[in-house]
Amino acid sequence: EDKVVQSPLSLVVHEGDTVTLNCSYEVTNFRSLLWYKQEKKAPTFLFMLTSSGIEKKSGRLSSILDKKELFSILNITATQTGDSAVYLCAVEVTSGTYKYIFGTGTRLKVLA
Amino acid sequence: DAGVIQSPRHEVTEMGQEVTLRCKPISGHDYLFWYRQTMMRGLELLIYFNNNVPIDDSGMPEDRFSAKMPNASFSTLKIQPSEPRDSAVYFCASSSWTGLNTEAFFGQGTRLTVV
Numbered sequence: 001e002d003k004v005v006q007s008p009l010s011l012v013v014h015e016g017d018t019v020t021l022n023c024s025y026e027v028t029n030f031r032s033l034l035w036y037k038q039e040k041k042a043p044t045f046l047f048m049l050t051s052s053g054i055e056k057k058s059g060r061l062s063s064i065l066d067k068k069e070l071f072s073i074l075n076i077t078a079t080q081t082g083d084s085a086v087y088l089c090a091v092e093v094t095s096g097t098y099k100y101i102f103g104t105g106t107r108l109k110v111l112a
Numbered sequence: 113d114a115g116v117i118q119s120p121r122h123e124v125t126e127m128g129q130e131v132t133l134r135c136k137p138i139s140g141h142d143y144l145f146w147y148r149q150t151m152m153r154g155l156e157l158l159i160y161f162n163n164n165v166p167i168d169d170s171g172m173p174e175d176r177f178s179a180k181m182p183n184a185s186f187s188t189l190k191i192q193p194s195e196p197r198d199s200a201v202y203f204c205a206s207s208s209w210t211g212l213n214t215e216a217f218f219g220q221g222t223r224l225t226v227v
Contacts, residue, residue: 034215042116042203042218043155088155092214097162099145100205100216104154 002027006089006103014111017079021106023089024071031098033065033072036088038105043088046074079110116219118204124225130192133222136185137206145216146179146189147203155203161187194226 007022023033032050036043047056049065049072056063060079065072076083086105092098117136125131137144145160159169161181169179176195181187191198201223205216 032214042220045215045217048215090155090216097160097167098143098209098214099157099160099168101157102147102155 002091002093002101004089004091004101004103006087006106008106009104010107010109012109012111013079015080017110018075018077019079019108021074021076021087021089021108022071023073023103025089025091025101026070027091027093027101029093029095030067031092031094034090034092034100035063035072035074036090038086038088039084046087076108079108081110081112084108084110116204116206116217118202118219118222120222121220122223122225124227125194127195127226128193129226130190131194131198131224131226133189133202133204133224135187135189135204135219137187137204138208138217139185141206141208141217142184143207143209143216144181144187145205145207146187147205149201149203149221158189191224194224196226199225 003026005024032048034048035046047063052067060077063074086107088105089103090100092100119134142163146158147155149155158171159179164181179189201221203218203221205218207216
């Protein structure tokens with residue numbers, strides 16, 4: 001059965017701290033790995049990763065994929081209170097058609 | 113495009129009643145996904161469609177759940193009869209198989225409460 005596991009489940013930090021969120025997966029027919037941010041509404045897309053070792057960056061957020069060890073990390077530097085959210089990892093799997101398997105998320109709270 | 117549109121945003125119903133959730137995907141997207149989100153289980157894939165055809169409904173919890181996509185711009189998820197354990201946020205998402213950018217775009221969700 002396809003599985004996506006995120007850790008930690010929750011995290012509380014202070015503004016300015018750097019955090020690392022983890023996502024490991026066991027799936028068949030891997031195509032890509034995606035990160036989403038969910039505040040009090042719909043998940044919004046952050047990154048899609050398809051190749052190992054290539055870092056994707058967007059401002060203070062960055063992510064990298066290791067397809068050999070089957071995991072990805074999402075880093076947030078100089079955290080701000082606006083970074084407080086649930087961060088979701090999803091793996092896109094394909095076998096003719098395709099679908100997304102989500103982890104349960106990491107709940108991040110950034111204190112002022 | 114207005115994005116993925118779901119209705120209603122909130123639904124409170126009594127146990128045993130029929131509930132219908134609605135979704136309008138982004139125009140041109142050929143994939144539509146229904147997810148259920150709870151604190152305990154996170155985002156669970158219930159069913160997904162490709163070109164209006166149901167591909168995989170193995171995530172549908174019971175026969176009380178059914179989904180249809182009569183055309184490219186509309187889908188419904190029906191629960192009949194509803195039970196308190198169905199209380200959750202139900203998300204619809206759509207995407208396009210472009211070969212490069214295939215991220216899913218989510219609607220705002222329907223928060224269902226069954227009392």
